[in-house]
Structure formats: structure tokens, C-alpha cells
Amino acid sequence: MADCSCILCNELAEGLKNKLIKLTDKGSRGIRKASKERGESVDAKEGDYVHEKCRRDYCLKQNIDRAKRQSLSATPVIPRQLVHAVESTFRFDRNCFFCGTEVNFEYNRKKSQDAFRVTMLETKDSAFLNVFVFMLTAIMSGITKEELVTILDEKLEEKFQRKFDELKQLIDHKLAPLQKMVDEVMETAKFINAKYDDLVKEQKALKLALHTMEAKFYSVTKAHDDLEQYGRRECVEIRGIPVPSDPKSEDTNAVVKSVGDLMGISVTDNDISVSHQMPQSKRYKGKQRGPPAIIAKFTRRVTKDKFYGARSSLHNKSTLDLGFTVRNSIYISESLTENNRELLNDCLRAKKDLKFNFVWTRNGRIFMRHDKDSPAKLISTKDDLKSLYEDE
Numbered sequence: 001m002a003d004c005s006c007i008l009c010n011e012l013a014e015g016l017k018n019k020l021i022k023l024t025d026k027g028s029r030g031i032r033k034a035s036k037e038r039g040e041s042v043d044a045k046e047g048d049y050v051h052e053k054c055r056r057d058y059c060l061k062q063n064i065d066r067a068k069r070q071s072l073s074a075t076p077v078i079p080r081q082l083v084h085a086v087e088s089t090f091r092f093d094r095n096c097f098f099c100g101t102e103v104n105f106e107y108n109r110k111k112s113q114d115a116f117r118v119t120m121l122e123t124k125d126s127a128f129l130n131v132f133v134f135m136l137t138a139i140m141s142g143i144t145k146e147e148l149v150t151i152l153d154e155k156l157e158e159k160f161q162r163k164f165d166e167l168k169q170l171i172d173h174k175l176a177p178l179q180k181m182v183d184e185v186m187e188t189a190k191f192i193n194a195k196y197d198d199l200v201k202e203q204k205a206l207k208l209a210l211h212t213m214e215a216k217f218y219s220v221t222k223a224h225d226d227l228e229q230y231g232r233r234e235c236v237e238i239r240g241i242p243v244p245s246d247p248k249s250e251d252t253n254a255v256v257k258s259v260g261d262l263m264g265i266s267v268t269d270n271d272i273s274v275s276h277q278m279p280q281s282k283r284y285k286g287k288q289r290g291p292p293a294i295i296a297k298f299t300r301r302v303t304k305d306k307f308y309g310a311r312s313s314l315h316n317k318s319t320l321d322l323g324f325t326v327r328n329s330i331y332i333s334e335s336l337t338e339n340n341r342e343l344l345n346d347c348l349r350a351k352k353d354l355k356f357n358f359v360w361t362r363n364g365r366i367f368m369r370h371d372k373d374s375p376a377k378l379i380s381t382k383d384d385l386k387s388l389y390e391d392e
Contacts, residue, residue, distance in 0.1 A: 007031075007044055020049045027055065034059045038067045109257040142221045221339075228337045230365040234304045235335035237278065237293045240328040242319060252276055256296045259320050259330065263310040273297040290328070297336055308332060347379055352391050 004020060005011055008031075010014070021388040023031070023046055057063055238259055244250050260267035275296040298304040304342035309334040320326040336344060344359075344366055351359045351368065358369040358376075367376045368388070379385055 004049040006051045006054055007048045008050055008058055011051070018185065019051050019053070020099065021052050021055070023048045023050060027076075030059055032135065034064055037064050039071055050287060065304075067210065137154055198267075225337050225339050229340060230336070233271070233337040233363060234298045234301050235295055236308050236337050237302060237333050239293045239331040239333070240319060241291060241294055241322075241330070242324050242326045242328060242345050243277075243291045250277070252294050252296070259314075259332070260307060262317055262321055262330075263307070264315045264368050265310050267303070267307065271298055271303045273299045308334060334364060336361065336364060338368065340364060342381065343385070344381065346382065346385055350388060354388060 021027075023044060025046045026046040027050075028046050028048065031050070035042035035044070037267060052292055170329050238256065241255055252268060253272050256272055257267045257269075275294060278293045278295050286335050298307070314330045314332065317330060319326055319330060322330075326327065340361075344361065347359050347366055347368055350356065355370075357371050358367075360367055366379045367374045377384075377388070379388075
């Protein structure tokens with residue numbers, strides 16, 4: 001073991017015996033395979049010794065590839081010497097291009113040929129061969145290096161320009177259908193953009209017309225509502241009056257006069273234009289609580305104002321004071337249109353939300369006030385009510 005050495009680096013085992021390993025059959029076959037790929041002749045056998053690092057580096061694929069490249073680059077290239085030296089004249093139509101031997105094509109026709117004619121047409125795709133032939137011809141013609149460089153530049157520029165033109169034509173030919181498609185898409189896009197612009201203009205005009213119609217509709221609706229409310233200016237509604245067992249026998253005028261007496265207001269039959277029970281509104285159908293209200297229209301507004309103004313005296317009164325057996329509170333309110341009644345209900349909810357103390361109506365108009373010292377606010381639309389929420 002002391003005299004053993006590595007079969008790859010030939011170093012003795014002295015001082016390195018701990019790094020030497022004994023090859024198995026598989027290990028020896030791996031080294032022989034790597035040696036064959038490297039182009040070497042290392043004859044490793046089972047039982048030989050080798051450094052572990054040497055074996056790893058020698059069999060590594062990257063190192064094998066690197067050794068191949070180094071071997072190729074180190075191989076000397078021996079140029080062929082042309083037989084057609086200065087003392088002889090070289091003819092491309094009779095001499096072999098590689099060895100310069102003169103070929104008798106007439107003689108070779110009678111037997112199997114060992115020489116073949118090669119034209120530039122057959123080698124037109126070999127740019128290197130064309131250039132090489134041209135340079136060889138130029139050198140034999142006595143052209144200087146500078147002249148050769150100039151000619152080559154011109155030839156290469158001409159060839160490249162021709163190839164470039166051919167490539168450009170090919171690309172233009174291939175892209176022509178695509179360009180046509182792109183043009184069609186662009187035309188379609190322009191058409192769609194134009195239509196889109198027209199639609200945007202039409203939409204703006206329709207929105208403006210819609211806003212105008214909405215404003216006119218609101219104006220007409222408000223005018224109609226105001227006119228209806230104006231027709232109710234002499235009317236009041238009395239709520240809480242029990243309905244008799246036979247509704248047809250009820251004398252609503254007598255009920256109005258009795259409520260007036262209860263408030264200390266004298267009301268005669270001549271003061272009442274008409275009175276009757278109110279039918280339930282479609283909007284509030286199924287939501288009404290208590291007996292239906294009685295609506296009374298007075299002949300004069302001053303009588304209605306006195307009757308409506310005295311409603312606070314009913315605070316401690318009930319239907320028992322009118323001779324009914326049922327105890328109901330009595331409420332008097334102005335007769336409002338359905339829109340104004342809905343707005344009044346919204347104001348009552350806002351009173352609770354915004355902590356207002358007073359909500360009331362006068363001549364069909366709705367007012368709100370924080371306290372007795374604050375100014376009254378007229379609520380004509382829901383926008384007025386929305387402004388109150390925003391101010392808070």
C-alpha cells in the first residue's frame with residue numbers, strides 16, 4: 001500500500017494514503033468510459049488505486065467537455081498545398097479546386113468518374129465558398145490587399161443589400177394580409193368611435209330632455225297639489241269619533257257642532273257646507289288605526305280658522321264628553337292632500353330624529369320649529385326636509 005500511486009496523477013501514496021481509494025469493477029469501468037470520451041487511453045482495472053478527488057474530477061461531465069474542446073483547439077491545421085504554384089497556370093475548368101490536378105473529362109466519360117464539375121449555381125448558398133474562390137482568383141491575378149478589401153466591401157455590400165431587399169419584399173408580402181386586416185380593424189374602430197360619439201351626444205340630449213320633462217312634471221304636479229290644497233282651505237278633519245252601529249244613521253253635522261260646543265266655538269248648520277266620513281285612501285289602505293275621520297267643510301274660512309285654532313282646548317277632553325260610551329281622544333287637523341299628508345308624516349319623523357319641539361300646519365302649509373324662541377321653518381318639499389338633516 002505504501003508503494004501504491006494514483007493511476008490518474010501518478011502521485012505516490014506516501015502522505016496521501018488516506019485519500020487513496022481502491023477501485024471496484026464499477027469504478028474502473030467509469031474511468032475507462034471517461035478516458036474514451038476524452039480520447040485518452042487510461043486502462044483502469046479493478047483493484048487499482050486512485051485519489052477520490054482525481055476520480056471525481058476526471059469523470060465529471062463538464063471537465064470531459066472542456067478536455068474535448070482543448071483537444072480540438074490544440075490540433076494543428078495543416079493547410080493543403082495547391083499544386084498550381086507560380087510555375088503553372090491554374091484553370092478552374094480543368095484543374096481540381098483542392099489538389100490542382102488536371103482532369104481529362106473526355107477520358108473520364110468512358111469510365112466511372114472520380115472528378116466532378118462544380119458550378120457557382122450549385123454552391124450559391126455557400127457564401128464562404130464563393131468569397132474564398134473570389135479571393136483566390138484575385139490573389140492569383142496580382143491584386144493588392146487594399147484593392148481586394150475594397151472589392152470585397154463592395155461585393156458584400158451589394159450582396160447584403162440584395163438579401164436585405166429580398167427579405168424586405170418577403171416580409172412585406174407576408175405582412176400584406178395582416179396589414180389589410182389591421183386597416184379593416186382601424187376602419188371599424190373609427191366607425192364605432194363615431195357611433196359612440198353620436199350615442200354620447202344623443203344620451204346628453206335625452207338626459208337634458210328628461211330633466212326638462214321632470215321639472216315640468218314636478219311643476220305641474222306641484223301646481224295641481226297646490227290647487228287641490230287650496231280647495232281644502234275651509235276643511236278640517238276630526239279623528240277619534242266612534243262609528244255608530246248603523247253608520248247611515250250618523251249625523252256628522254251634529255258631531256261637528258258638538259265638538260265645537262266642547263271647544264267653546266258656536267257652530268250652526270249654516271256654518272257647515274258639507275260633512276261626512278272620509279273614505280280610506282288607497283295609499284293607506286289597511287294601515288288606518290281607529291275609526292275613520294270626519295271631514296267638515298265650512299262655508300266661511302273665518303269659521304274654520306276659529307274651529308281649528310281652538311283645538312288645543314281638547315287636550316283634556318275625550319269622546320265621553322260627547323256622550324259616547326267609548327273613551328277616545330279627539331284630534332282636529334287641517335285637511336291635507338295625500339302628498340302633503342305624506343310630507344307631514346316625514347316631518348313628524350324628522351321631529352324625533354332632529355329633536356324639534358313643534359310641527360304644525362296652517363292653511364295647508366307645514367312648519368317646524370326647534371323651540372319657542374327659534375324661527376319657524378316652512379317645509380314645502382322633501383328637499384327642504386333633507387336640508388334640515390344636512391344642517392344638523
